[in-house]
Amino acid sequence: MDGIHDVGGEQGFGRVEPTGEEPPFEQDWEGRLVGIFRAIARPREAEWNADKFRFTREQLPPIEYLTRPYFDQWYRTYAAMLLGSGLVTAEELASGHSMQPLSPFQKPMSAADVTTARDVTERFDRHYAGEPRFAAGDRVRAVLRGQPGHTRLPRYVRGHVGVVVALHGAHVVPDENAQGRSIAEPLYTVAFALAELFLGRADSADKVHLDLWERYLERIETT
Amino acid sequence: MSAYDPKKAAQYHDEIHAHVPSEPALRVKALESLLVEKGLVDSGAIDAWVEIYRDQVGPKIGARVVARAWTDAAYKTRLLADGTAAIKELGIQGWAVGHLKVVENTDQFHNLVVCTLCSCYPIALLGLPPSWYKKEAYRSRAVREPRAVLAEFGVDLPDEVVVNVWDSTAELRYLVLPQRPEGTEGLADEDLAALVTRNSMIGAERELPAPARRG
Numbered sequence A: 001m002d003g004i005h006d007v008g009g010e011q012g013f014g015r016v017e018p019t020g021e022e023p024p025f026e027q028d029w030e031g032r033l034v035g036i037f038r039a040i041a042r043p044r045e046a047e048w049n050a051d052k053f054r055f056t057r058e059q060l061p062p063i064e065y066l067t068r069p070y071f072d073q074w075y076r077t078y079a080a081m082l083l084g085s086g087l088v089t090a091e092e093l094a095s096g097h098s099m100q101p102l103s104p105f106q107k108p109m110s111a112a113d114v115t116t117a118r119d120v121t122e123r124f125d126r127h128y129a130g131e132p133r134f135a136a137g138d139r140v141r142a143v144l145r146g147q148p149g150h151t152r153l154p155r156y157v158r159g160h161v162g163v164v165v166a167l168h169g170a171h172v173v174p175d176e177n178a179q180g181r182s183i184a185e186p187l188y189t190v191a192f193a194l195a196e197l198f199l200g201r202a203d204s205a206d207k208v209h210l211d212l213w214e215r216y217l218e219r220i221e222t223t
Numbered sequence B: 001m002s003a004y005d006p007k008k009a010a011q012y013h014d015e016i017h018a019h020v021p022s023e024p025a026l027r028v029k030a031l032e033s034l035l036v037e038k039g040l041v042d043s044g045a046i047d048a049w050v051e052i053y054r055d056q057v058g059p060k061i062g063a064r065v066v067a068r069a070w071t072d073a074a075y076k077t078r079l080l081a082d083g084t085a086a087i088k089e090l091g092i093q094g095w096a097v098g099h100l101k102v103v104e105n106t107d108q109f110h111n112l113v114v115c116t117l118c119s120c121y122p123i124a125l126l127g128l129p130p131s132w133y134k135k136e137a138y139r140s141r142a143v144r145e146p147r148a149v150l151a152e153f154g155v156d157l158p159d160e161v162v163v164n165v166w167d168s169t170a171e172l173r174y175l176v177l178p179q180r181p182e183g184t185e186g187l188a189d190e191d192l193a194a195l196v197t198r199n200s201m202i203g204a205e206r207e208l209p210a211p212a213r214r215g
Helices: A028-039 A050-058 A062-067 A070-084 A090-095 A111-117 B006-019 B024-037 B043-056 B059-071 B073-081 B083-089 B136-141 B146-152 B189-193 B198-202
Strands: A139-142 A161-172 A184-193 A207-213 A217-219 B100-104 B109-114 B162-167 B173-177
Touching: A028 A070, A028 A111, A028 B024, A028 B043, A050 A070, A062 A070, A070 A090, A070 B006, A070 B024, A090 B006, A090 B024, A111 B043, A139 A184, A161 A207, B024 B043, B059 B073, B059 B173, B059 B189, B059 B198, B073 B083, B073 B100, B073 B173, B083 B100, B100 B109, B100 B162, B109 B146, B109 B173, B136 B146, B146 B162, B173 B198
Parallel strands: A207 B162, B100 B173, B109 B162
Antiparallel strands: A139 A161, A139 A217, A161 A184, A184 A207
């Protein structure tokens, strides 16, 4: 969606505040939330996945997105997903107690299960019967259109020309996955010159690389 | 159970805002007790995950990979060709490293990793991302003025070094392979790994300091 989260290239956010070593969690509740995120029995019916999580977070009211602490946004996102999937009510979230038992659909992960689960490496590439439209070296243009649902095509490259530097096979398309549809499509790494993306950078040789699905790209006709 | 309707997410966000406790710690406590009562989570599993991401998974893991690439040319070749397979050789697997791409700093190129749309990060290698990586200042500017951002990290990049920025828009995750500091010939992998910082593996640091000489 064309939302507040899409900050690449935006101006006015100020200086970066570098840190050296810092604890992963500033407060205990942040750790608990990450633990819940990893331990929860994922409701298969509701087809929860990372793209649904991202899409739900993107729909936080913009002022909340910019001002709420990072892990508090995770809380808000998870609460919205639980609510949206009909697993809990707002009253239950407030009280911390179940008022309506849930018919169990999956046994939750135990502490012993975590030992195995920690090494599970999820992959997102899938079999694809079609032929990729582009190859390394092709010049392509990122489509210039507003995006109604979830997408991973940032605004700062839309309409701009880049060069395909790699093809990674077919990966699950986030735009579809966020809606519970697992559809794979060729994924490419595309290099864009800073000089192409931003005015005032004409003398720059620096480049930005993005991983973009085929539907985000248009062929440039050579004359 | 009704199906999740993303169009209603904004409405859910408002509903939550109106109901839940105002303190984050209390909200999360209520969430955990509720999910336990619903049979959706086991508190023991949460404890185990907390321990993993608080005490076990962190930049030291990525540093081992870098040190190995510095001392073993054949390993480095495999690492650059297929990051996921190469780290698995060292027993490293898990969250967000299913499609790992390792990008190498050289005299000619410097690499910088960002996720402009959220906070994607190779967690099984580097742990959870640092605070600045998740904030809008870094996410917005890394792609537009990477040199100015690097300067704020104290990296003074010569004009002739080209910056390659990697915006993690898909499920590929990036690890920067920093250059080996001079004066480290003959050091064991373990001692080399101790020189590698988290920021250098994101690209926010370039020249790693050589080890202090033992007197």
